[in-house]
Amino acid sequence: MAYSTFIHNGRKLEYLTAGEGQPVVFLHGLGGSILQMTSAFDLPEGVRGIYLNQQGHGESDFDPEHFDFDTMGDDTAALLARLGVKKAVFAGISMGAAVSLNIAVRYPQLVEKLFLVRNAWTDQPMSQAVQTAYRDLGLALKEKDEELFWNSEGGKIVKGLGSAYSEGAFSGPFKETPQLTNWQKFLLLPPSAPVRSVSEIEALKVPAVVIACRGDFCHPFEMGEYMKEHLDGAVLYEIPGKDVDAAEHKRLSNRYFREFLAGSERPE
Numbered sequence: 001m002a003y004s005t006f007i008h009n010g011r012k013l014e015y016l017t018a019g020e021g022q023p024v025v026f027l028h029g030l031g032g033s034i035l036q037m038t039s040a041f042d043l044p045e046g047v048r049g050i051y052l053n054q055q056g057h058g059e060s061d062f063d064p065e066h067f068d069f070d071t072m073g074d075d076t077a078a079l080l081a082r083l084g085v086k087k088a089v090f091a092g093i094s095m096g097a098a099v100s101l102n103i104a105v106r107y108p109q110l111v112e113k114l115f116l117v118r119n120a121w122t123d124q125p126m127s128q129a130v131q132t133a134y135r136d137l138g139l140a141l142k143e144k145d146e147e148l149f150w151n152s153e154g155g156k157i158v159k160g161l162g163s164a165y166s167e168g169a170f171s172g173p174f175k176e177t178p179q180l181t182n183w184q185k186f187l188l189l190p191p192s193a194p195v196r197s198v199s200e201i202e203a204l205k206v207p208a209v210v211i212a213c214r215g216d217f218c219h220p221f222e223m224g225e226y227m228k229e230h231l232d233g234a235v236l237y238e239i240p241g242k243d244v245d246a247a248e249h250k251r252l253s254n255r256y257f258r259e260f261l262a263g264s265e266r267p268e
Contacts (some may be wrong), residue, residue: 001016001018001034001038002016002101003015003016003034003053003058003059003075004016004097006019006078006079006082008074008075008078008079009066009071009074009075010061010063011055011060011061011063011075012059012060013052013053013054013055013060013061013075013079014034014052014053014059014060014146015034015050015051015053015079015213016034016038016049016051016060017048017049017050017051018038018043018048018049018051019043019044019045019046019047019048019049020046020048020225021046021047021048022046022047022048022089022261023047023048023050023080023083023085023087023088023089024047024048024049024050024088024089024090024091024261025050025051025052025076025080025088025089025090025091025100025251026038026041026049026050026051026091026092026096027052027054027076027090027092027093027095027096027099027100027117028051028053028054028057028092028093028095028096029093029094029095029096029097029120030094030120030134030185030186031169031172031173031176031179031185031186031190032056032057032093032094032095032096033053033057033058033178034051034052034058035094035122037051037091037093037096038051040089040093040117040250040253041232041253041254041257042254043236044257044258044261047261050079050080050083050085050088052075052076052079054072054075054076054095054099055067055071055072055075056178056182056184056185057178057182058073058178059178061134062181062184062185064182064184064185064188065187067184067185067188068188068189068192069098069099069102069121069189069192069193069194069195070102072099072102072176073099073102073103073106073107073194074180076099076103077103077107077110080110085110086109086160087109087110087111088110088111088112089112089113089114089115089261090104090111090113090115091117091119091257092104092115092116092117093114094117094118094119094120094218094219095120095121095189096117097116097117097118097119097120097121098119098120098121098193098194099194100114100115100116101114101116101121101122101194101195101201102194102264103199104204104206105194105195105204107198108204108206110267111206112207113206113207113208113209113260113261114206114207114208114209114231114234115208115209115211115256115260116208116209116210116214116227117253117259118209118211118213118216118218118219118224119212119219119223119224119226119227120219120223121192121193121194121223122193122194122195122198122201122223122226122227122230123193123194123195123196123197123198123201124193124199125190125191125192125193126190126191126218127194127220129137129157129217129219130190130217130218131190131191131228132152132153132154132157133154133155133157133158133170133192133218134186134187134189135154135172135186135187135190136149136152136153136154136155137149137154137155137170137186138183138184138185138186138187139152139183139187140152140155140174141173141174141180141183142173142178142183144180146171146174146212149170149174155170156210158170158217160207161217163215163217163243164225164243165216165241165242165243166216166217166243167217169218173186198230201227201230201231202230202231202232204231205232207233207260208227208231208233208234208235209230209234209235209236209237209256209257209260210227210231210235210236210254211222211224211236211237211239212224212225212236212237212238212239213238213239213240213241213242213244213249213254214238214241215241215244216241221238224236224238229244237252237255237256239252239256240252257268
């Protein structure tokens with residue numbers, strides 16, 4: 001895949017487009033990249049996929065003084081303007097779901113539908129335990145010392161979950177240059193929130209599907225329930241977590257996504 005780049009507010013950002021048809025913006029999670037989205041979602045026929053490496057991810061520049069949900073929302077809106085896209089479906093995982101929510105609140109004219117997978121933020125930050133785990137991950141990445149993480153308070157929290165998926169999510173960054181170089185993002189984002197109040201979520205009038213799993217440390221099922229409760233008309237689907245059945249997790253995510261694009265929020 002050949003990435004393109006553009007400059008927004010002095011930062012070089014990587015993006016990728018693929019396919020032709022209905023614009024869909026795919027937004028990755030914290031510590032992820034475009035590759036997370038291309039592997040999680042099979043691009044349906046008749047869809048123009050738009051993928052962005054948010055700042056501090058992939059080869060996109062990073063400015064820790066301006067790393068927050070508003071900035072990522074602005075970067076994404078700038079990419080759509082560059083591509084001449086006036087309205088799109090937004091499909092985001094974790095951080096990408098939060099950025100999608102931020103855009104829906106701040107740029108409602110850009111959003112046709114929302115497909116929110118494994119919400120980790122609402123109008124509230126991550127839980128204190130998750131914040132602690134990410135804080136200690138960031139500090140250990142700064143020192144390039146994985147053992148420092150596993151011996152920390154946050155590392156012990158993750159280890160105590162007994163989840164191979166969660167352990168992999170926190171050990172993987174030590175093998176990835178963007179995470180080692182841009183370690184500050186793991187301290188900055190978990191204590192923040194993509195929107196300022198629940199009333200902003202309740203005011204949205206946009207078709208939405210929420211995907212949630214049980215037993216997911218960073219993405220509690222309750223976050224999905226909260227979004228269904230406060231996002232008018234949202235449909236919530238429970239799917240197996242990656243620890244339980246990774247293949248079924250992907251299959252159902254893609255099934256619900258395709259049917260949502262086709263106009264069915266409640267597939268049989």
